[in-house]
Amino acid sequence: xxxxxxxxxxxxxxxxxxxxIIIGSAIFGYAGWAFYKFIKKSKxxxxxxxxxxxxxxxxxxxxxxxx
Amino acid sequence: MDIALIGNxxxxxxxxxxxxxxxxxxVGNWSGVTVEKKVGILKNQRDQLIDLPGVYTLNxxxxxxxxxxxxFLNEPFDMLLNILDASQLRRNxxxxxxxxxxxxxxVIGLNMVDVAGNRGIKIDSRNLSxxxxxPVVPVVARTGKGCDSLAEMISAEAGQPxxxxxxxxxxxxxKATAALKEKLAGRTKIPARWLAIQFLEGNQYxxxxxxxxIGGSELNELLEFVETxxxxxxxxxxxxxxxxxxxxxxxxxxxxxSMVRTEGAGTPLSEKIDRIATNKILGIPLxxxxxxxxxxxxxxxxxxxxxxxxxxxxxxxVTDWISAGLAAVGASEFINALILDGIVAGxxxxxxxxxxxxxxxxxxSLLEDSGYMARVALVMDRVMEAAGLNGKAFIPMxxxxxxxxxxxxxxxxxxxxxxxxxxxxxxPLMSCSARLxxxxxxxxxxxxxxxxxxxxxxxxxxxxxxxxxxxxFSITVLKxxxxxxxxELPPYRVPQIQALWRSTWExxxxxxxxxxxxxxxxxxxxxxxxxAGPGGLKVPMDDSYLAMIGGIFAPIFAPxxxxxxxxxxxxxxxxxxxxxxxxxxxIIYFVPDEATLQGLLSQHFTPLAAYSFMVFxxxxxxxxxxxxxxxxxxxxxxxxxxxxxxxxxxxxxxxxIVYQGGKLAGWA
Numbered sequence: 001x002x003x004x005x006x007x008x009x010x011x012x013x014x015x016x017x018x019x020x021i022i023i024g025s026a027i028f029g030y031a032g033w034a035f036y037k038f039i040k041k042s043k044x045x046x047x048x049x050x051x052x053x054x055x056x057x058x059x060x061x062x063x064x065x066x067x
Numbered sequence: 068m069d070i071a072l073i074g075n076x077x078x079x080x081x082x083x084x085x086x087x088x089x090x091x092x093x094v095g096n097w098s099g100v101t102v103e104k105k106v107g108i109l110k111n112q113r114d115q116l117i118d119l120p121g122v123y124t125l126n127x128x129x130x131x132x133x134x135x136x137x138x139f140l141n142e143p144f145d146m147l148l149n150i151l152d153a154s155q156l157r158r159n160x161x162x163x164x165x166x167x168x169x170x171x172x173x174v175i176g177l178n179m180v181d182v183a184g185n186r187g188i189k190i191d192s193r194n195l196s197x198x199x200x201x202p203v204v205p206v207v208a209r210t211g212k213g214c215d216s217l218a219e220m221i222s223a224e225a226g227q228p229x230x231x232x233x234x235x236x237x238x239x240x241x242k243a244t245a246a247l248k249e250k251l252a253g254r255t256k257i258p259a260r261w262l263a264i265q266f267l268e269g270n271q272y273x274x275x276x277x278x279x280x281i282g283g284s285e286l287n288e289l290l291e292f293v294e295t296x297x298x299x300x301x302x303x304x305x306x307x308x309x310x311x312x313x314x315x316x317x318x319x320x321x322x323x324x325s326m327v328r329t330e331g332a333g334t335p336l337s338e339k340i341d342r343i344a345t346n347k348i349l350g351i352p353l354x355x356x357x358x359x360x361x362x363x364x365x366x367x368x369x370x371x372x373x374x375x376x377x378x379x380x381x382x383x384x385v386t387d388w389i390s391a392g393l394a395a396v397g398a399s400e401f402i403n404a405l406i407l408d409g410i411v412a413g414x415x416x417x418x419x420x421x422x423x424x425x426x427x428x429x430x431x432s433l434l435e436d437s438g439y440m441a442r443v444a445l446v447m448d449r450v451m452e453a454a455g456l457n458g459k460a461f462i463p464m465x466x467x468x469x470x471x472x473x474x475x476x477x478x479x480x481x482x483x484x485x486x487x488x489x490x491x492x493x494x495p496l497m498s499c500s501a502r503l504x505x506x507x508x509x510x511x512x513x514x515x516x517x518x519x520x521x522x523x524x525x526x527x528x529x530x531x532x533x534x535x536x537x538x539x540f541s542i543t544v545l546k547x548x549x550x551x552x553x554x555e556l557p558p559y560r561v562p563q564i565q566a567l568w569r570s571t572w573e574x575x576x577x578x579x580x581x582x583x584x585x586x587x588x589x590x591x592x593x594x595x596x597x598x599a600g601p602g603g604l605k606v607p608m609d610d611s612y613l614a615m616i617g618g619i620f621a622p623i624f625a626p627x628x629x630x631x632x633x634x635x636x637x638x639x640x641x642x643x644x645x646x647x648x649x650x651x652x653x654i655i656y657f658v659p660d661e662a663t664l665q666g667l668l669s670q671h672f673t674p675l676a677a678y679s680f681m682v683f684x685x686x687x688x689x690x691x692x693x694x695x696x697x698x699x700x701x702x703x704x705x706x707x708x709x710x711x712x713x714x715x716x717x718x719x720x721x722x723x724i725v726y727q728g729g730k731l732a733g734w735a
Binding site for chain 1: 396397398399401402405406410581584585587588589591592643644690691692695699
C-alpha cells in the first residue's frame with residue numbers, strides 16, 4: 001500500500017513537473033517572440049510602429065504601401 | 068474614362084467621392100486629409116474617379132500639394148470634376164480658373180449650397196455656368212443630394228470641346244505666353260498657355276518640366292522680360308502677386324454675376340462661438356481651461372474611480388483565480404513568482420490605466436470631431452509664430468499627445484524644410500499616452516488633491532519647452548524661411564457617437580495591444596533580472612542583476628532627486644516603451660495593489676523628487692519607435708542622435724532646476 005502511494009506521488013510529481021515545464025516554456029517562448037517582434041517593428045519606425053496605422057490616410061501609410 | 072476629382076481642402080471632396088463611387092473611406096478632421104491618390108469606380112461601372120489631394124492652387128506650397136501638379140504634368144486623364152464650396156466661392160474660384168486654363172473638359176459640382184444659404188449667400192448656378200462656360204451642378208455631397216445629376220452630367224460632357232474662358236493677364240504676360248507657345252509647338256500635349264501662366268507664377272514643378280524642352284537661361288530671360296515690362300508699366304507687386312490680382316479681378320466679375328446675398332440670415336452659430344474660441348485674449352486661457360477639465364475628468368472625477376475599480380478586480384479576484392489555478396496544477400515556486408510577481412504585476416499595473424487613457428482619448432477625439440482642435444491651431448499660431456514655427460506645426464504636436472509616431476508622420480504636411488524638421492524634433496516633447504500612467508501613479512501618490520493640475524502642468528511644460536527650443540533652434544542650428552499658416556475652420560458640429568468611438572478606439576487600442584505583447588515580454592525579462600543575481604536565483608532584490616544595472620545610473624540621478632537603482636532601472640526600460648516604466652516599478656516594488664505601491668513610493672521619493680521624476684519622464688528620450696521614425700523621416704543619423712541628445716540634456720537640466728530650486732525654496 002505504501003508502495004502504491006509512493007508510486008502515485010511520483011506520478012503526481014512527474015505530471016507537476018511537466019506542467020511546470022510547459023507553462024514556463026510557453027511564457028518564455030511567447031515573451032521572447034513578443035520582444036523580438038516589438039524591437040523589429042519599432043526599429044522600422046514609420047507605419048509599422050504607428051498606433052493609428054489602421055486608419056491613417058497619409059501618403060506613406062496608404063493602403064497600397066501598407067501591403 | 069478617367070475623371071480627376073479636384074477642389075480646395077474641406078470642400079466635401081471625400082464625401083462626394085464616396086457618394087459617386089459608393090465606396091467607404093475614413094473621414095478625418097484635419098484639412099488636407101486626403102494625401103494619397105485614391106481611385107474609385109463610378110456607379111456606372113465604366114469610369115474611374117481619381118481623388119486628388121485638396122489644394123488651394125496648382126502652384127504647390129508643400130510636398131503634398133506637389134502631387135497635384137505632378138499629376139497634371141504626367142498623367143493622362145479625360146475630364147476634371149471640380150468641387151466648389153458655395154460659401155467660399157471667391158477663394159475656390161482661384162483653383163477653378165487654373166483648371167479652366169488647363170483646357171480639359173470640366174464639370175463643376177457646386178457643393179455646400181445649404182451652408183451658403185445659411186450664411187445668406189445664394190449662388191445662381193446657371194449664371195455661374197454661363198460665366199465660366201462649363202456645366203455647374205449644385206450638390207449637397209454630405210447627403211448625396213444632386214449627385215445623380217452630377218453623374219449624368221459627367222457622362223454627357225465626356226469629350227466636350229475646349230473651354231473658352233480666359234483671364235486677361237495683360238500684354239506682357241500674353242506676349243510671354245505667345246513666345247512660349249511658339250517654342251513648345253507640337254512638343255507636348257499640355258497646353259502652352261497653362262504652362263506659361265504656371266511658370267510665370269513660380270510653379271517649380273512646371274519650370275522643371277519646361278527645362279525638358281527649353282534651356283534654363285531662356286526661361287530666365289522670359290521671366291525677366293515680363294518682370295521688366297510690368298515695372299515699366301508701373302506695377303509695383305511681384306509677378307506672382309500681380310497674376311493673383313488679375314485672377315481676383317476676373318473672379319469678382321464672375322461673382323458679381325452669379326452671387327446673390329439674401330437678407331435676413333443672422334450670424335451663423337459657428338461664427339458666434341469663434342468670436343470667443345479664437346479670441347486673441349480668451350483663446351489660450353479657454354484652451355487651458357478645457358484641458359484642465361479634461362484632466363479632471365480623466366484623473367479625478369471619472370477615470371480615477373474606474374481605474375481603482377479595475378485595480379481591485381485585477382489584484383483581487385483575477386489574482387486569486389490565477390493563484391488557485393497555479394496551485395491546482397502544482398506550479399513550482401519559480402513559476403508562481405514569475406506569473407504573479409512578474410506578469411500580473413507588470414501587465415496588470417499597466418492595464419489598470421486603460422480606463423483613464425480611453426477617457427482622455429475620448430475627450431481628445433471629441434475636441435477634434437467637434438471642430439475645436441482646428442481653432443486651437445489657429446489660436447496657437449500667434450504663439451508659435453513668435454517661436455519660429457506656425458500654427459500648422461501644432462497639429463502634429465497635438466497628434467503627438469496620443470502617440471509621438473503619427474505626430475512625427477503628420478509633420479509631412481508642413482511646407483518649409485526648416486519648419487518640418489523643427490516639428491519632427493520637437494513633437495517627442497509632447498506628452499504621449501504611454502507617459503500618462505506614470506503621472507497617474509505619482510500624482511495620485513504625492514499630489515492627491517491636485518492631480519489634474521499637476522498633470523496639466525506637465526502637458527503645458529512639454530509645450531512651453533518645445534516652443535522655447537523651437538525659438539533657440541531656429542536662430543542657431545536651423546535657420547530658414549517661415550511659411551504662412553492657412554487653416555480652414557470647419558463649422559462646429561455635434562460629433563457622431565460611432566465616429567467618436569472609432570477614433571477613440573483607434574488611438575487607444577495600441578496601448579492595450581502593447582500591454583499584451585511588449586509589456587508582457589518586458590515584465591518577464593525585468594522580473595527575471597530582479598529574481599536572479601550573481602548569487603544565484605531568488606536573491607534579495609537589492610542583490611539582483613536589475614539592481615546592478617540600475618545602480619550604474621543611480622549616482623547620475625542623485626542630483627535630480629531620484630538616485631536609486633529602482634529609478635535607474637525603470638528609466639532604462641522606458642527607452643523601449645514608456646509604459647514599461649510603470650510595469651518595471653510594479654515588479655520592483657512588488658505590492659498587492661496600486662494604493663500600497665503609492666504608499667511604498669513615498670518612502671523612496673519626496674513630493675519634490677516625484678515631480679522632478681515626472682518632468683524627467685516627460686522630456687528624457689523619445690522611445691525606440693519614435694527615434695526610429697525620426698530617423699526614417701529625416702533620413703539622418705545626426706538629427707536622430709540630436710533629438711535623443713538634446714532631450715536628455717534638457718530633461719536633466721529642468722529636473723535639476725526643479726529639484727535643486729525646490730530644495731532651495733524649502734519644498735523638499
